[in-house]
Amino acid sequence: MNNVITSDCKKSPGVIVPVVNLRRCEGKADCAVVCPEKVFEIRRIDTEDYQNLGLLNRFKLRMHGMQVAYTPNADACRACGLCVSACPEKAITLIRAG
Numbered sequence: 658m659n660n661v662i663t664s665d666c667k668k669s670p671g672v673i674v675p676v677v678n679l680r681r682c683e684g685k686a687d688c689a690v691v692c693p694e695k696v697f698e699i700r701r702i703d704t705e706d707y708q709n710l711g712l713l714n715r716f717k718l719r720m721h722g723m724q725v726a727y728t729p730n731a732d733a734c735r736a737c738g739l740c741v742s743a744c745p746e747k748a749i750t751l752i753r754a755g
């Protein structure tokens with residue numbers, strides 16, 4: 658089990674990274690708002706990721722404007738856990754990098 662959720666500690670960047678479950682994400686950006694390290698970017702889902710979703714998830718995503726959270730600055734994550742707490746869909750997991 659390599660899932661790690663922490664609360665108050667500030668780890669060095671690059672040790673822990675957030676992973677977004679695109680089957681759950683609704684792209685409403687709570688994570689991007691709370692993240693102090695600007696890890697997240699809310700944008701249109703990539704075609705390949707969209708095609709990897711099941712029919713129900715594709716339908717749900719279309720209802721949410723095809724927007725999801727990506728983590729272009731995942732290396733900046735300090736594992737504060739704010740994004741995990743803020744995500745209403747429980748779509749974010751913190752894992753060890755690498």
Ligand code: SF4
Binds near residue numbers: 677682683744
């Ligand atoms: S808070 Fe959760 S559901 Fe909302 S955009 Fe971020 S990962 Fe997706």
Ligand code: SF4
Binds near residue numbers: 736737751
């Ligand atoms: S754990 Fe903290 S620093 Fe890392 S992505 Fe989430 S909000 Fe940003």
